[in-house]
Structures are given as C-alpha cells and as structure tokens.
Amino acid sequence: MNTKELDKKYIMNTYGRYDVALKSGKGCVAIDENGKSYLDVSSGIGVNSLGYCDDGWVKAVTEQLGTIQHMSNYFYCSQASELARKLCTLTPFAKVCFGNSGAEANECAIKVARKYSFDKYGEGRNEIITLRDSFHGRTVTTLSATGQDVFHNYFFPFTEGFKYAVADNFESVKALADDKTAAILIECVQGEGGVNILSKDFVKAVRRLCDERDIVLIVDEVQTGVGRTGKLFCYENFDIVPDMITVAKGIGGGLPIGLCMCTEKLANVMQPSTHGSTFAANPVVCAGANYVLSVVSDEKFLGEVNKKADYLRKRLLGLDGVKSVRNLGLMVGIELDGRDAHDIAAKCVKNGLLIITAKNLLRMLPPLNISCSELDEAVAILEKTLMEG
Numbered sequence: 001m002n003t004k005e006l007d008k009k010y011i012m013n014t015y016g017r018y019d020v021a022l023k024s025g026k027g028c029v030a031i032d033e034n035g036k037s038y039l040d041v042s043s044g045i046g047v048n049s050l051g052y053c054d055d056g057w058v059k060a061v062t063e064q065l066g067t068i069q070h071m072s073n074y075f076y077c078s079q080a081s082e083l084a085r086k087l088c089t090l091t092p093f094a095k096v097c098f099g100n101s102g103a104e105a106n107e108c109a110i111k112v113a114r115k116y117s118f119d120k121y122g123e124g125r126n127e128i129i130t131l132r133d134s135f136h137g138r139t140v141t142t143l144s145a146t147g148q149d150v151f152h153n154y155f156f157p158f159t160e161g162f163k164y165a166v167a168d169n170f171e172s173v174k175a176l177a178d179d180k181t182a183a184i185l186i187e188c189v190q191g192e193g194g195v196n197i198l199s200k201d202f203v204k205a206v207r208r209l210c211d212e213r214d215i216v217l218i219v220d221e222v223q224t225g226v227g228r229t230g231k232l233f234c235y236e237n238f239d240i241v242p243d244m245i246t247v248a249k250g251i252g253g254g255l256p257i258g259l260c261m262c263t264e265k266l267a268n269v270m271q272p273s274t275h276g277s278t279f280a281a282n283p284v285v286c287a288g289a290n291y292v293l294s295v296v297s298d299e300k301f302l303g304e305v306n307k308k309a310d311y312l313r314k315r316l317l318g319l320d321g322v323k324s325v326r327n328l329g330l331m332v333g334i335e336l337d338g339r340d341a342h343d344i345a346a347k348c349v350k351n352g353l354l355i356i357t358a359k360n361l362l363r364m365l366p367p368l369n370i371s372c373s374e375l376d377e378a379v380a381i382l383e384k385t386l387m388e389g
Contacts, residue, residue: 002021002033003021003033004019004021018345018346018349018354019346019349020032020038020349020354021033022038024052025040025051025052025053026051026052026053027051027052027053027054027367027369028040028041028051028052028366028367028370028371028374029052030052030354036352037352038349038352038353038354039352039353039354039374039377039378039381040052040354040366040367041353041354041355041364041365041366041370041378042354042355042356042363042364042365042366043250043365043366043367044254045223045249045356045365046191046223046228046249046250046331046365047249047250047252047253047254048250048253048254048367049226049227049228049249049250049251049253049292049296049367049368050253050292050295050296050367050368050369051367051369051370052254054253054369056291056295057253057254057288057291057292059291060287060288060290060291061255061284061287061288061291063287064079064283064284064287064288065284067283068283069282069283069284070279070282070283070284071283073276073277073278073280073281077281077283077286078283079281079283079284079286079287079290080098080281080283080286082286082290083096083286083289083290083293084096086290086293086294086297087259087261087293088261090232090293090297091232091233091261092241092263093245093261093262093263094262094263094264094267095261095262095266095267096259096260096261097112097259097260097261097262097270097275097280098257098258098259098277098280098281098286099248099257099258099259099260099277099280100256100257100258100277100279100280101137101248101256101257101258102136102137102220102222102223102246102247102248102249102258103136103137103138103139103142103258104137104139104248104258104277104280105222105246105247105248105258105259105260106136106137106142106145106185106218106220106222106246106260107137107139107141107142108246108258108260108275109183109185109218109244109246109260110128110141110142110145110183110185110218111270111274111275112216112244112260112262112266112269112270113128113182113183113216113218113243113244113266114126114128114182114183115269115270115274116182116216116266116269117182117183117216119269120214124180125179125180125181125182126161126180126182127161127162127163127178127180127181127182128145128161128162128163128181128182128183128184128185129162129163129164129165129173129176129177129181129183129184129185130145130146130147130162130163130164130165130184130185130186131147131164131165131166131167131186131187131190132147132148132164132165132166132167133147133148133167133190133193133194133196134146134147134148134164134167134185134186134187134190134193134220135148135151135187135190135191135192135193136185136187136220136222140155140158140159141159143155143158144158144159144160144161144162145159145162145185147164147167147193148193163176167190167193167196167198167202168196168198168199168202169202170201170202170205170206170209173205173206173209174209177209177213177215181213181215182215182216183215183216183217183218184206184209184210184215184216184217184218185218185219185220186198186203186206186217186218186219186220187219187220187221187223187224188203188219188224188229188234188235188237188238189223189224189229189234189328189331191223191224191331191358191363192223192358192359193358193359194333194358194359194360194361195326195327195331195332195333195358195361195363196326197326197328198238200237200238200239203235203238203240204238204239204240207240207242210243216243216244216266217240217242217243217244218242218243218244218245218246219234219235219242219244219245219246220245220246221233221234221235221245221246221247222246222247222248222249222258223249223331223365224328224331225245225247225248225249225250225251226247226249226250226251226292226293226296227250227296227297227301227302227305227329227368228250228329228330228331228365228368229328229329229330229331230302230305230306230309230328230329230330231302231329232296232297232302233245233247234328237328241263242263243262243263243265243266244260244261244262244263244266245260245261246258246259246260246261247259247260247261250292250296250368251289251292251293252285252288252289252292253288253289253291253292254288255282255284255285255288255289256279256285257282257285257286257289258280295369296368301368301369305329305330305368306329308330308370308372308375309327309328309329309330309332311372311375312327312330312332312364312366312375312379313325313327313332315375315376315379316332316334316379316382319379319382319383319386320383320386320387321336321337321339321386321387322334322335322336322337322386323335323336323337330364330365330366330368330370331365332363332364332365333358333361333362333363334361334362334363334364335360335361336360336361336362336386339386340360341357341360341361341362342357344362344382344385344386345357345362347385347388348381348382348385351381351384351385352381353378353381353382353385355378355382362382364378366378
C-alpha cells in the first residue's frame with residue numbers, strides 16, 4: 001500500500017485531505033512522494049513561520065536532540081526558562097505557562113481567568129464571553145468557547161459558562177457582561193472565522209469595559225502571533241495590552257507548542273497542581289521556539305513582513321476574479337468573485353500551489369521570510385488557476 005492507501009485504511013477520517021502526500025521541503029517549497037514541487041503559502045496553517053527546514057532552526061533543534069530530548073516538569077529546563085525570559089522581556093507580560101497546542105493554551109487561560117475570579121469574588125463569577133465566528137480549539141471546552149454553531153454538535157454535553165457576542169459590536173458585548181462574567185476572550189483577527197479583522201475602536205472599548213469591571217481580557221494569538229500580522233503580537237496593532245494572550249503555531253516553527261502569557265495581575269494565580277502537561281516545555285521544542293523568536297522579534301524582519309504584505313495585497317487586487325482582499329500583515333483572506341474557494345484551492349494544488357481556505361475565502365499564511373519573487377510565483381499560479389475556471 002502507498003501512503004494514501006495506508007492513511008485511508010488506518011487513520012481516522014477527521015480531515016478532508018488534498019490529494020498530495022508530502023515527503024520533504026525547504027524554504028517555501030514542498031516536494032511530494034512523486035517528486036513534484038509545490039510553492040506552499042499555507043505554512044502548515046501558519047506553523048512553519050520560517051518555512052520548511054530553516055538551517056538555523058534545524059541546527060537548534062538537532063543540537064538539543066543530542067543533549068536531552070525530554071525531562072519531567074519537576075525539573076528545571078534551561079531552554080524553557082530562556083524562552084520565557086525572552087517572551088517576558090519582549091512584551092508587557094510577567095509569566096508564561098507552557099503547553100502543546102493552541103487549544104491547550106486557551107484551556108490554560110480559561111482556567112487562570114476562572115481561578116482569579118474565584119479567588120477574588122468566590123463561586124458563581126465564572127462565565128466567559130467570546131465572539132461569533134471565533135475559533136479557539138477542538139477540545140470539548142474550547143469548542144464550547146468557539147462562537148460557531150456548526151461546532152456545537154455531537155459531543156454533548158459541552159462545557160457550560162460561555163456566551164457569544166457579535167464581533168465588532170460593542171453593545172452586544174456590553175449587554176452580555178454582568179456580575180457573572182470572569183473574562184472576555186477574543187481574536188483580534190478571526191482566522192478560521194474568515195480572516196475578520198476587528199476594528200481598533202471595538203477592541204479598545206472591550207479593554208475599557210474589562211478595566212472598569214475587573215474582567216480578564218484574553219486575546220487568542222494562536223494564529224495571529226509571532227510576526228504574522230507585522231507586529232510581534234497582533235494586539236500591538238490595536239493599542240491595548242491584554243491581561244493574557246495565548247500563543248502556539250508559528251512560535252514552534254514546526255514543532256508542537258502552546259503557551260499562555262499573563263500580566264503581573266495574574267502572575268500568582270496558579271499554584272502547583274492547578275495545571276500541568278507531560279510534554280509541556282519540552283526542551284527540543286523550546287530550542288526551536290527560541291530560534292524562531294530570535295529571528296522574528298527583530299524590528300527589521302517585522303518591517304520586511306509589512307512590506308511584503310503590502311506588495312502581496314496589491315498583486316492580488318490586480319487579479320481578475322478577486323473581489324477583495326483583507327489582511328493584516330501576512331495573514332491574508334481573498335474573497336473571490338462568484339467562485340467557490342474550496343474548488344479553486346484544490347485546483348491550485350494541482351497547479352503547484354498549496355493554499356487553504358477560511359469560510360468562503362482563500363487564505364494565505366505564507367512563511368514570514370518568503371521572498372517577493374516567490375510571492376510573484378504564487379500570484380501567477382493563482383491567476384492561472386482562476387483563468388482556467
């Protein structure tokens with residue numbers, strides 16, 4: 001049996017896969033088992049922030065693999081400590097809690113917010129407001145936090161305690177906030193929800209509401225963080241500081257990681273045994289993340305992300321069949337003029353471009369170090385595909 005046949009026979013059918021079996025990759029190029037090359041502007045859904053097998057990242061990971069590959073969290077880990085130091089030095093946050101994914105990071109943030117409220121106000125103040133069209137993970141609790149009805153099925157009973165406001169509608173948020181509200185959880189750009197960019201006025205109003213009522217503001221940066229939107233973290237574009245952010249995907253550069261960061265206000269909420277994970281703060285993963293952060297946090301690098309984002313936007317808007325483009329940095333949604341995005345994405349793959357979708361949009365999350373010539377190539381393949389119909 002080949003890879004595809006083995007997959008269909010032995011792996012649960014939880015993904016609608018494209019008809020490609022990838023074998024290797026370098027930079028922005030992936031190669032399948034038949035030797036065909038593809039330009040990848042999906043980055044493993046925003047994970048391969050420096051592309052495939054970046055030399056510095058590979059060196060950092062392999063050197064750590066030869067030193068110590070795993071240790072219990074009962075012991076101190078230099079790679080994790082250094083990563084936490086870098087993150088807290090580069091941001092207003094005071095403490096970091098490690099996990100293995102974005103969903104785990106959001107679970108941690110939910111627990112911190114509820115414990116903070118419990119410790120200060122007692123039982124009953126535990127509800128969390130999220131936004132319609134949000135996406136926060138696939139565990140039972142983070143599915144419940146996700147503001148999309150399509151995800152609220154099959155797995156009953158879902159975790160209680162979540163309310164859903166209309167995105168970019170402050171009055172909707174304000175109407176739901178009451179004496180039971182512990183936290184408000186938002187994505188400043190809703191990735192899976194359709195690359196919906198919230199307005200700065202809305203985000204700042206939510207921040208003020210949280211300040212007035214001692215509600216914890218959590219910003220989900222799982223897809224938007226680590227340079228994706230042209231700032232180290234997306235919330236910086238909105239002139240606020242959340243009480244917590246959750247980070248995953250791009251910070252690992254290709255290895256599984258999640259983390260929750262909090263300000264001094266919440267720094268001492270969690271105590272031993274209130275949270276944990278066997279593989280959290282794995283030294284190999286943290287070594288890779290340390291390298292990614294050292295590259296992406298450079299202001300010159302972030303400036304290049306913004307330049308390439310502007311360049312890509314202009315190129316895309318010049319294509320016949322593209323109705324609109326919404327982006328913040330290199331987080332890009334492409335609205336097509338009367339075409340089915342899923343159909344076009346599948347045809348792009350056949351033409352050598354790996355691209356994904358978000359709702360009814362094409363979505364591009366290219367490696368942050370992609371070149372303008374590679375962006376030109378991606379646009380050319382998309383144009384060719386659109387012309388083919």
